[in-house]
Amino acid sequence: LYLARENETVLREAYGKSNRELGYDTELDTVFGIGSTPIDFTVAGVLLLAQQGKLSLDDSVVAFFEDVPADKGGLTIRHLIDGQSGLPDFHDIESDWDADLAWIDRDEAVRRILAQPLLFTPGEGNAHSHSAYGLVAAIIERVSGQGYFEFLSEAFFDPAGMRRTGMYGDDGGLDLRDFAVGYGPGSVGVPNIPPNWGPTSWLVLGSGGMYSTLADMLRFYRFVQSGEVLQDEYASRMGGETVVIGGSDRGFYFFYATNGRGNVAMMLMNGEGRSPEVRGLSQGLEALVFGA
Numbered sequence: 001l002y003l004a005r006e007n008e009t010v011l012r013e014a015y016g017k018s019n020r021e022l023g024y025d026t027e028l029d030t031v032f033g034i035g036s037t038p039i040d041f042t043v044a045g046v047l048l049l050a051q052q053g054k055l056s057l058d059d060s061v062v063a064f065f066e067d068v069p070a071d072k073g074g075l076t077i078r079h080l081i082d083g084q085s086g087l088p089d090f091h092d093i094e095s096d097w098d099a100d101l102a103w104i105d106r107d108e109a110v111r112r113i114l115a116q117p118l119l120f121t122p123g124e125g126n127a128h129s130h131s132a133y134g135l136v137a138a139i140i141e142r143v144s145g146q147g148y149f150e151f152l153s154e155a156f157f158d159p160a161g162m163r164r165t166g167m168y169g170d171d172g173g174l175d176l177r178d179f180a181v182g183y184g185p186g187s188v189g190v191p192n193i194p195p196n197w198g199p200t201s202w203l204v205l206g207s208g209g210m211y212s213t214l215a216d217m218l219r220f221y222r223f224v225q226s227g228e229v230l231q232d233e234y235a236s237r238m239g240g241e242t243v244v245i246g247g248s249d250r251g252f253y254f255f256y257a258t259n260g261r262g263n264v265a266m267m268l269m270n271g272e273g274r275s276p277e278v279r280g281l282s283q284g285l286e287a288l289v290f291g292a
Helices: 037-049 077-081 106-114 130-144 149-159 216-224 232-236 277-290
Strands: 002-005 008-012 017-019 208-212 242-249 252-258 264-269
Touching: 002 277, 017 232, 017 264, 037 077, 037 130, 037 149, 037 216, 037 242, 037 252, 077 130, 106 130, 130 149, 149 216, 208 216, 264 277
Parallel strands: none
Antiparallel strands: 002 008, 002 264, 242 252, 252 264
16 A cells, blocks of 8 residues: 655555465565556556557548448547446457457457447447457557567566566566465466466456556656656646546456545455445545545
8 A cells, every 4th residue: 555645755655465265475576467457567568659659539430440440430549548438348249258368369369349339329328348448458569569468568567667567477587476366256276366367368358467566667657657657738748637447357456546646556466346334445446635
């Protein structure tokens, strides 16, 4: 848990056990699954490509993919990152053994996403869609000519000093003791940690499938808000008042809130984020940040 008021650190503490079975204490550099928080990585990545003039946020998906259905011809990157795409939330199907972990590649994900019936005409409604960020991740790869994680590492993770952020199925050179075990109903593997979940599937790539630490996530948000990498209107999209929540039924929860003026709360935990107790804690942290 991290708290800051007017840019001064008030609290930075670790509590409880990262691994109950082995008795490991949670440390400040313990690695956690971060749920859907990689959405912010994806948005930062496409904003950087726009800043570099390699694409426009108002480009249609037709510019990046073949055989786009007519109903999606007016779908733009801006729609995708603003929650106005009209795409359903996910693109898993009944035959996938797990809605997050079943392996599909990028081409299959793009095919599924573009084939889905729209909830509304792009730009004429608002609904959260993980699938939309998967499409943005595919655009990042096609425009940059790099893999998603390779691009993000070069642009953000490495210069920000994020050494404990990675993808499912890869331990990043870390030990078992470094990872928090998730305690949720959707546990997979023994122990239930991201390196044991197989490589990140394009069912969630762009909107999930990653792990990180308290310090690394603080580094990311500070870096993208610093003006060092994103400038002007692109930096402003990553700043200001923000509340970010990411979770997984495998037993991980991430919370981040800032008023954009130095009040910050961040929490990572290896428990069920939908419990009344955690909701109450999140609401309390939000009140601390925004002064409610």
